[in-house]
Amino acid sequence: MKSSENNGSLRRAPHLLSLLVAVLAAVGMWYVVSVRDRLEAQVEVNIDYYGIPPNLVVTDGLISKITVRLRGPETLLRSIPQQRLTQAVDLSDIKKGVTVVPLGGDNLGPTFRAFELVDIQPPRIVIKADTLMERSVPLRTIVDSPLRGGALTVENVSVSPATVVLRGPEDVVSDISSVPLTIMLDPKAAGTTVHQTITLDTPSLVTANPPSVRVQYTITSGRTVVSRRCKVELAGENRRQYTVEPEEVTVLVEVPEALAKSARYLGQLEVSVTPPALEPEQSKKVELRFRLPEGMTLLNPATEEVTVSRKKK
Structure with a gap:
């Protein structure tokens, strides 16, 4: 009877040893994949914006890139594409004034979901927006010359069109009563009628329609x-x-x-x-x-x- 019990114990011993080896191997593999090879990496992500309400214009706060610090397995970190990383940010909820758009794991795309997000700089985007305004204003001609005053005389100055439509932030456009149009005379064209197309110079974020006008004038001095x-x-x-x-x-x-x-x-x-x-x-x-x-x-x-x-x- 004792001999039979001893034989059973001997048979169970290798089974327990194999189980112990398997557990140790699994723990070792888990350590290698989940602990030992977990590294940190810092990447720059370019920002693209979409969804800006059609009645608003963003006047400040549109940063071009963010810095993201990630933690994860070395093999996965190496799989991050080396080409340009881009993240789209939805601005459909911004209002006139200041809107804070947070940047967190939920805001980043699927490229980063396999990693632990350690840090984002900056952690938020502060957007300043204004109402988009359109206004028709006249052009104000300024005749200038590289020569001393009176060296060139000009007559019959005409501009077409005489007015343009400005489009931009309300705070800026509402203060513009006219658009200056500088006509720089060419001394070598003295005694002739000059035809020019001049591009309008408008403040930042303000566009003119049309963006350029046709100018005609006669330099009467010979x-x-x-x-x-x-x-x-x-x-x-x-x-x-x-x-x-x-x-x-x-x-x-x-x-x-x-x-x-x-x-x-x-x-x-x-x-x-x-x-x-x-x-x-x-x-x-x-x-x-x-x-x-x-x-x-x-x-x-x-x-x-x-x-x-x-x-x-």
Whole structure:
């Protein structure tokens, strides 16, 4: 009888040993998957917005990205796509004024549901919105010129259309009584009728319809040809080591009539030459360089090259 009981105990012992090994293996696998290989990772997520009510415009608070810190198995963390991560945020519930939109696990997409969410920065988005307003306003022309006042005279300025519709935040649009339209005159177009298309400059978040207008005007002041005798200047740090021949050249230029006798304006015409690398007593033909003031046009110069020589040591 005792021999039979001993045999039963011996048979149960291997079974218990196998069960113990299986339990230890399961615990080890659980530790490897759930504990030992659980890591943290930080990723940047770009934010896309949708659902903004059609009667509102967001004036502040639209951040472009958030930083998300995750914890999870290393194998899963490595599976996060390396390409651009994007999360859509619904703004359909925002109101005029300030609305706080929380960012939590429930707000993030399915990409992050397999992970423990450790932190989100910022944890919320503070949105400022205003009522979207449309208003028709006239254009206010401002005639400007790169030349001194009175050098160019303008007549028959016309703008089409004369009014535009502004669309944007109520706080901004309601304070706009007109849109400035700056017309920058081209001195070289003196004596002609000019046609231009000018894009309107509006405040941030405000759009104009149409965004650009057609402008026509006539510059009544004419242009005339002036002959100038100019000294050829040597440029560069070692200019004293060189000479130039001829030392002066005659230049024909076209200028606005109102500036044809202005010594200050005409004196802005400069003629120069940069000496090449030369040995002492060597010479070389070099092209002239011209610096013209605004509104001046260079006609055919009497000469386009001069001779530059290096002095003896």
